[in-house]
Amino acid sequence: MRPIHHDLMSTIVPVIVVAGLMGLAFHSFVPAQDYPxxxxxxxxxxxxxxxxxxxxxxxxxxxxxxxxxxxxxxxxxxxxxxxxxxxxxxxxxxxxxxxxxxxxxxx
Ligand code: HEC
Incomplete structure (x- = not known):
């Protein structure tokens, strides 16, 4: 049997990578300031x-x-x-x- 953390990691790592890439891609569209x-x-x-x-x-x-x-x-x-x-x-x-x-x- 494969260790359970391997399955978890193979799901979580791509999710984190994709989220990170989306964060980079949309970096400039995220409103970060209170001033217009x-x-x-x-x-x-x-x-x-x-x-x-x-x-x-x-x-x-x-x-x-x-x-x-x-x-x-x-x-x-x-x-x-x-x-x-x-x-x-x-x-x-x-x-x-x-x-x-x-x-x-x-x-
Ligand atoms: C007297 C020269 C000088 C003036 C005038 C000046 N800066 Fe700077 N600025 C610097 C220096 C030197 C650094 C780098 C500081 C460090 O890394 O220690 C810096 C860093 C920055 C950073 C950080 C960039 C980063 O990648 O972290 C920003 C943003 C910035 N300045 C914006 C401005 C803005 C906006 C103004 C005008 C309102 C301004 N600066 C006026 C000298 C100046």
């Missing part, structure tokens, strides 16, 4: 406050980037893509300790 999206305003805020470090396209290559000890995040990295919207929002709101990325919550 406002692309026009967001762009203006980005250009005014973020572009100097993060660059026009978010590649982390803004004119201010070279002077920084900690490089501004390139949001096209896979690591950023995998970071949840909640976590990114938290970084923007509260900043990163010992980094030029300060909190923007009160700005």
């Amino acid at each position: 999206a406002d692309i026009t305003r967001g762009k203006a805020v980005y250009q005014r406050h973020c572009q100097a470090c993060h660059g026009v396209g978010g590649w982390g290559d803004g004119p201010g980037a070279q002077a920084l000890k900690v490089a501004p995040a390139n949001v096209h990295r896979f690591a950023s893509f995998l970071t949840s919207d909640e976590k990114l929002l938290r970084t923007i709101e509260f900043g990163v300790v010992f980094s030029p990325m300060h909190a923007w919550r009160a700005s």
Whole structure:
């Protein structure tokens, strides 16, 4: 007789893999923030406050980037893509300790 956990595993593992892939596929459609999206305003805020470090396209290559000890995040990295919207929002709101990325919550 096969051990029972083998049957369980052969059911559970594919379910988890499929759920994970769906999570990846629909990553950007999951509403993660309480604020409604406002692309026009967001762009203006980005250009005014973020572009100097993060660059026009978010590649982390803004004119201010070279002077920084900690490089501004390139949001096209896979690591950023995998970071949840909640976590990114938290970084923007509260900043990163010992980094030029300060909190923007009160700005
Ligand atoms: C003074 C330069 C500077 C400015 C201005 C700046 N950032 Fe950053 N930002 C950084 C740096 C440096 C990091 C990387 C911090 C680390 O990894 O320690 C970062 C990280 C981030 C991250 C995390 C990305 C990730 O993959 O985890 C987000 C999101 C972000 N910034 C958004 C913004 C937004 C939105 C603004 C404008 C409101 C902004 N930043 C303005 C320097 C800046």
